[in-house]
Amino acid sequence: MATLRTREIRAGYLFILPAYALYLAFLLIPLIAAMGLSFAQMDRLSWTIDWVGGENFDWVFSDPRFWTAFGNTFYFISMSVIGNVGLGLVVALALDRAIPGPLLYFFRLAYFLPVLVSLAFVSFIWKFLYSTDLGIINYYLRQLGIPNVPWLTSSSMAMISVIIMDVWKNMGFFVIIFLAALQGVPRNLIEAAAIDGARPWVVLTRIKVPFIAPVIVFCITYATIGGLQVFDSIKILTNGGPGDATRSVVMYMVGEAFDLGDLGTGAASALILLVTIGFVIACQFGIVGFMRRRRKA
Amino acid sequence: MKTHTRPIALPIALAAGLAASAGQAQVASDIEATLSVAQWSSEQIISATDAAIARFAEKYPNVTIETQYIPIVSGNWGDYINAITNQIAAGDSPDIIAVAIEGFAQLAASGVLMDLDTFTEGNEAAAEVMAGIEQNLLDGMRTKGTGELNFFPTEWNNIVMYYNKDMFDAAGLDYPAPDWTWDEFRQVAADLTLRDDAGNVTQYGYFVPGFFFGMEPWYLTNEAAVLDAEWREPTVDTPEFRETLEFLHALIHEDGSAPAYETGVGIEKFNAGQIAMFSAGHWPVPSIRAGEQQNVGVQHMPMNKVQTTVYGIGGLGITKATEHPDLAWAFVEEMTGPEYQQSLADDGSSIPTARAFATTDEFTAWPDNSEIFYETAETAIPVTSPANYAVVQEIVGRYLSTYFNDEVGLDDTIAGMDRELDRAMARANR
Amino acid sequence: MTMMTHPHADTLTARFYRATRVIHWRNWTVMVLLGIGAVFMLLPFMWTFSTSLRPISEAYRLPPSFLPDRLDFSSYARLEDGPIPFLTMYWNSFVVAAVTTVVVIFTSAMAAFAFSRLRFPGSNVLFASMLVGLMVPPALVLIPLFFGMAAVGLIDTLWSLILPALANPLAVLMMREFMRSQPREYEESAFVDGASYWTIFWRISLPQMGPPIAALSIIVFTTSWNNFLLPLVFVRSFEAMTLPVGILSLFGSYGAEELSVILAAVTLSILPLLVVFLIAQRFIVESIASTGVKK
Incomplete structure (x- = not known):
């Protein structure tokens, strides 16, 4: 039966080949090249390279603005994961019921529409909503007698405003993923529970949520990765300000690499970010594995 | 390679x-x-x-x-x-x-x-x-x-002052004179600021320019500047520079005659009739002309020590x-x-x-x-444009955004700006 | 039929109906809450659309309008007359997004088939190495990519927008997750019947994947359609420009933009995504319904 086994192995490699070749050519190899840069200083015009060892890393580690950006990024992640995955799950569970067809279409569309629009446009539009004295949101708040909220103009509010926009923009993605996962919950389980008189809350927590738990873990990981890379929305909404209040690590990286023309330092900060992402994800998987083992025990 | x-x-x-x-x-x-x-x-x-x-x-x-x-x-x-x-x-x-x-x-x-x-x-x-x-x-x-x-x-x-003549007329004010001063400007901005019965501002006197180019005449008319004439050393730690920032800060936080500081030029706010004056070059003219505010004049920037502007x-x-x-x-x-x-x-x-x-x-x-x-x-004086312009603009903009929004005091603002500009210029001049 | 012959049929049916009626009452509360949420989700779009129908002179006025109070399409006409070739960019965006979607879906489904159905040495290592790609900030690989593209002369072509987007580890990951949750009985029996791996993949695995492929297509298509970074760096001429960067070219460098025109362009750029979503959504619902019938 060796031929069968060889056939399977050969098929395995052939099926992977197209995706992996593309991945290698357009992501992995450029990534390795960029990583090499983190140990170098490069002249942008002559494309000449001086190897400087760990100097770029020393600079990044000793730069307080990097650590501010680092802290901001983790604040953003924790809030945006809770907002996106948490609210996304709530909305998906709410949508997962007998809703008249046209209304269901409308709801899905409404919650998913922001996902479809370019962040560049979304941020542009939200700037008008958020403007402190002349913005649309504060205009209506004033009509209600609520004083102006400094959405983007105070350090304490700016990141919250960025997160609100992020949840508005991305929540629909998680709604759709959760909805697709909820379709997989066996209907007969739910019907049987309903016939046994189980309250909807019990059906929810004992059947639906446990059934889609792996998808929830996936969404948390995905939202974490997205959060670690947050860039476009902050760039257009606040440009990292006021001060450094909303500066993310990727913004710091782009600032060093492109605005300051210091590709090496930019690449070094990105490498630190990459290692951190890997660590955070490993922790998440570790926690999930630990919980699974405990449940079984 | x-x-x-x-x-x-x-x-x-x-x-x-x-x-x-x-x-x-x-x-x-x-x-x-x-x-x-x-x-x-x-x-x-x-x-x-x-x-x-x-x-x-x-x-x-x-x-x-x-x-x-x-x-x-x-x-x-x-x-x-x-x-x-x-x-x-x-x-x-x-x-x-x-x-x-x-x-x-x-x-x-x-x-x-x-x-x-x-x-x-x-x-x-x-x-x-x-x-x-x-x-x-x-x-x-x-x-x-x-x-x-x-x-x-x-x-x-070049940067000049745009003003809405209808709003001046409604407030019974004379149009600004070519040699108007900062103090006159400040009074005019306050007089042009209108509030409704609930105390909400419905019209602001001025929009503090939220862009590097637009801030320059405010420094220059007070004989201040971000960098020296050769664009090599920072000159922000001077009484003149401090006075400029304090003056604009007061418009927002003492007089309430300017809205909260944000990046931008203010053209759209002027078009919407929300502000009476703003500073810009000639580029807003097509957009204002297409808008609702047709009775518009321009005047030199007000002066404190000298009359000049930036180009x-x-x-x-x-x-x-x-x-x-x-x-x-x-x-x-x-x-x-x-x-x-x-x-x-x-x-x-x-x-x-x-x-x-x-x-x-x-x-x-x-x-x-x-x-x-x-x-x-x-x-007119050319806008501060050293070889590391992007860095200088970023540093100044970042500190202005916290100072004008009352997040950081003036002393810390000037000290931080001076320190970062010092390092940036030393790197660039090397 | 079976219900009728069941000894407790009547009571069971009665209890089931009582249960559904209770849920029904709750449904209404939930639907009202969902409706309020939906309106808030839509308000920014309503502002965008209604402002694009206002004359430029009234674009910034407060209070804003969320419902169009007139139908003035002059801003849309301006897009046609302006020096920026809006239709060319529209077509480019479509070609880039469509090609990217087809290739990504196809290659990632193949890879997912191998990762979830076939055993071969190194498959775990290869899969794990693809996960690294998930974590890479796109801005980081831009400079090496630029030099690579320049070396093969692809700068300023649609290929420079398509090729980098074809490396999509997220699609492989999601496809693998979906495929692993599918039953493998059909595939195994086909294999026993002597079908080739390709036949199994093409005739059995892929058709099973309707809903996830629809969902993933929406994601890949939208991501490509909205990509801002690649055209910003790789494209120079309007002949190869796509919408996001092209529309932002309407800005003056110091904010003398005409808001209504920009919002008209934004509205038009959302439309095809809406169509894609509505079609794919129907497909998701139908395919789920059909699997329900089979069971």
Whole structure:
């Protein structure tokens, strides 16, 4: 039966080949090249390279603005994961019921529409909503007698405003993923529970949520990765300000690499970010594995 | 990779040699060649360039002009320069590059541009064009340090005060005088600020400029500046600079005559009738003209110590990598010549550099008192544009955003700005 | 039929109906809450659309309008007349997004088939190495990519926008997750019947994947359609420009933009995504319904 086994192995490699070749050519190899840069200083015009060892890393580690950006990024992640995955799950569970067809279409569309629009446009539009004295949101708040909220103009509010926009923009993605996962919950389980008189809350927590738990873990990981890379929305909404209040690590990286023309330092900060992402994800998987083992025990 | 330095060095030497004899050289009209032109993107530039290409095609029918328009998002010249630098590094340099003054020094410092004096010296046509341009503006085209003419001017802008005359009338105020002072301005801004019964502001006197260029006249009229005249050392830790920031801070937080500080120019707020005054160059004119506020005047910026303002200017540079320097110069002449200047004047989104086109009755017809635009060309000061402009702009903008929003005190603002600018300039001057 | 013959049929049916009626009452509360949420989700779009129908002079006025109070399409006409070739960019965006979607879906489904159905040495290592790609900030690989693209002369072509987007580890990951949750009985029996791996993949695995492929297509298509970074760096001429950067070219460099025109362009750029979503959504619902019938 060796031929069968060889056939399977050969098929395995052939099926992977197209995706992996593309991945290698357009992501992995450029990534390795960029990583090499983190140990170098490069002249942008002559494309000449001086190897400087760990100097770029020393600079990044000793730069307080990097650590501010680092802290901001983790604040953003924790809030945006809770907002996106948490609210996304709530909305998906709410949508997962007998809703008249046209209304269901409308709801899905409404919650998913922001996902479809370019962040560049979304941020542009939200700037008008958020403007402190002349913005649309504060205009209506004033009509209600609520004083102006400094959405983007105070350090304490700016990141919250960025997160609100992020949840508005991305929540629909998680709604759709959760909805697709909820379709997989066996209907007969739910019907049987309903016939046994189980309250909807019990059906929810004992059947639906446990059934889609792996998808929830996936969404948390995905939202974490997205959060670690947050860039476009902050760039257009606040440009990292006021001060450094909303500066993310990727913004710091782009600032060093492109605005300051210091590709090496930019690449070094990105490498630190990459290692951190890997660590955070490993922790998440570790926690999930630990919980699974405990449940079984 | 290191070998790339040599092939770049060779064309530079060759180009310099070629250029030395380039001035009087005539280009045969049947030459077959391709020129690539990199410009920033705007509707006006695209239409005007199309027209220039059509005119050029009559003189040189076998020349193809490849155009490239790079969008500049939220005034970030760094991205634009980076895009061009990437191309040059990849061995695919444009022949002609359009840049605004904010990017002059950075591009010139990278050594990729020709000295255009090699074309203009002993060239009667060029001499005539240059005679029609205010000398002060031409001086702004020269790179500090080397004194080379790396760019040839197309258009420029200076910052003036726009005001809504209807709002002045409604408040019973006289229109501002040419020599008005900061104190008078502050009083006027307060008088123009209106509140409804609940105490909500419905109309602000002024919009504090949320962009680097727009802040410059406030420093300059108080004899302050971000950097010294050579653009090498920070000069923010001075009483004059502090006073400027305090003055604008007071408009927002003491008088309440300006809305909360945010980035931007304020054109849309002016159009919506939410602010009575704002500072900008000539570029808002088309958009205001299309809007609801039609009774508009412009005046010099108010002064505290001196009356002056800032100017920014755009121009075209020719790269040393070009294979057809004389042809490139011919196209630069087309793009800076009379037809192009007229199209700028017609569009109104900037001021023609040639006096003859910027002082016509048509160009100065609207807004009221538009004569001051070209009048100030003689004395205006170029916007602070060191080779590391993007860094300087970022540092200053970041500190202003926390100070004007009352997050950080003045002492910490000045100290932090001074410290970071010090480091940035030391790195750049090395 | 079976219900009728069941001894407790009547009581069971009665209890089931009582249960559904209770849920029904709750449904209404939930639906009202969902409706309020939906309106808030839509308000920014309503502002965008209604402002694009206002004359430029009234674009910024407060209070804003969320419902169009007139139908003035002059801003849309301006897009047609302007010097920026809006239709060309529209077509480019479509070609880039469509090609990217087809290739990504196809290659990632193949890879997912191998990762979830076939055993071969190194498959775990290869899969794990693809996960690294998930964490890479796109801005980081831009400079090496630029030099690579320039070396093969693809700068300023649609290929420079398509090729980098074809490396999509997220699609592989999601496809693998979806495929692993599918039953493998059909595939195994086909294999026993002597079908080739390709036949199994093409005839059995892929058709099973309707809903996830629809969902993933929406994601890949939208991501490509909205990509801002690649055209910003790789494209120079309008002949190869796509919408996001092209529309932002309408800005003056110092904010003298005409808001109504920009918002008109934004509205038009959302439309095809809406169509894609509505079609794919129907497909999701139908395919789920059909699997329900089979069971």
